[in-house]
Amino acid sequence: MIQLPTNGPLDEQTHLSTLKAVTLDKIYQEFSVLRRSEMMPSPTVPTLASLVEKYLKSEIDSLLIGKPSDLRIHIENFARFFSGFHQYTKINPTKKQKSIFDADYAALSNAIRNAFDYDAFSGEKDGWGAYALVKNHRLRICPYCNLNHVNYHSDDPVVTVKKPRRKRGVPKPPVVKKFTMRPPLDHFYPRGHYPYLGISLYNLIPSCHQCNSGVKHDDDPFQKQVKTPFEFPPNSIQFSLENAQDFAIPVTGSAPGTPIASVKIKVIGINGAQSHVDFFELVDRYGWYSPEIQDLYNSILSYWAVGPTLGSCLIAGDMIRGFSESDREKRALGICISHIYTELINLPRSN
Known part of the structure; x- marks a missing residue:
């Protein structure tokens, strides 16, 4: 509804330089666990997991800072090269759905999700992370609906919340609290369906709680050909x-x-x-x-x-x-x- 300007070259390079090495390391760690499982009995056997690992490593730059059109190409590539896994993550079943739950596909999905670690990015407040990304967008209103505010507070002045007290004539330092708050970062293309887009710069949209949690949930804009705010x-x-x-x-x-x-x-x-x-x-x-x-x-x-x-x-x-x-x-x-x-x-x- 509101067109977002593309992230500047500085943001893209910051995103890439901050996350590339650590994400490649996590890919190695997560797939090392799979290599020790029945899913990858031998590093020389081109199993699904080994092929996916190779793809993720070779496309790491594009997965992190590719434009929305690049992200759709990755979705289409997974549908073409890893069709069974792609169809499985579109459903993203839980263990309770025994008739369609697949332990191997679930393990692969979790490995990718852990490697493209949104939880770590989301919790980062001091360096490059969710707070810095939201701040750089400088939005006041949700770009999906233009109905609700997307309040951001992180650089607010430190506030004294309790008066300092004296002990033996020496004043105690004041107890302070810094107020921090940010809106949700929505995964435009849902992370549950596309775990490899978990920290893609152009897949993270500041949004209101209504749009993110009350309306969108895990519904997939890709299937319904909804444009991203960057392309609106x-x-x-x-x-x-x-x-x-x-x-x-x-x-x-x-x-x-x-x-x-x-x-x-x-x-x-x-x-x-x-x-x-x-x-x-x-x-x-x-x-x-x-x-x-x-x-x-x-x-x-x-x-x-x-x-x-x-x-x-x-x-x-x-x-x-x-x-x-x-x-x-x-x-x-x-x-x-x-x-x-x-x-x-x-x-x-x-x-």
């Missing part, structure tokens, strides 16, 4: 009112607002973005915000009641929306409010 066409989701004519602004004076129940927000994706609208359940989710659109309409009525000159001036638009047009992607519900505001003020005036 600008202005490809349009908002309007299904019953816009009911909101025509009176020629003079103010008028009671249309009842909230009649506010019906229409969400349409263009340029291939309808799959995004459907995948993230945006029609139902935006329906929750009918009261905000009612407030917008009432604000327009109030300004027009003062006079059409004030009601139509540019600064009035900023005041009614609550933000400037250029900041709409940085405000919760900003794109929707901006589109519907424009629609309302351009409706024919009613008597």
Whole structure:
């Protein structure tokens, strides 16, 4: 919904230089365990695991900093070269699903997941890790929905939480606490299905909890041809009112607002973005915000009641929306409010 700029060369090189050597070492360690198991009886036997290990090592740079199109190529390569394993991870069954659970495939998947160690990346707060990546994106609002904030706090000043006390005339140092918080980093292509994309730079998207945990879960955008935020066409989701004519602004004076129940927000994706609208359940989710659109309409009525000159001036638009047009992607519900505001003020005036 919100197009993200591609990560700069500095971020890509930092990501690669920080994670390449340690990931290659983890690949060696994890597959050494498999080599000692029945799955890889001999290093000279080209078993599935040995072939996968070779692929991961040879493609390590692309797996870590490849663009979204590169990541899709890796998914397609696994489907082509390791089809049985690929089909298994698409289902990603648990041990309780005995009829389809396969211990060898599960061991291989876990080895890859452990090698491309998102848990370590996620917990890193001081060096290059999840906190630094989120900070570099500089997002305020979830790029999937434009509804919720993605709060980031890590560089906040240290706060004294308890007054220092004296002991034998020597002041004790203050007890301090540094507040840290970041939004979830969503694996756009789910790690459960594609464990080799666990720390791919262009697969990690700062998002709100609703999109990450409440809507997306482990659903696979690859299967539904949903574009990543890095590839999202600008202005490809349009908002309007299904019953816009009911909101025509009176020629003079103010008028009671249309009842909230009649506010019906229409969400349409263009340029291939309808799959995004459907995948993230945006029609139902935006329906929750009918009261905000009612407030917008009432604000327009109030300004027009003062006079059409004030009601139509540019600064009035900023005041009614609550933000400037250029900041709409940085405000919760900003794109929707901006589109519907424009629609309302351009409706024919009613008597």
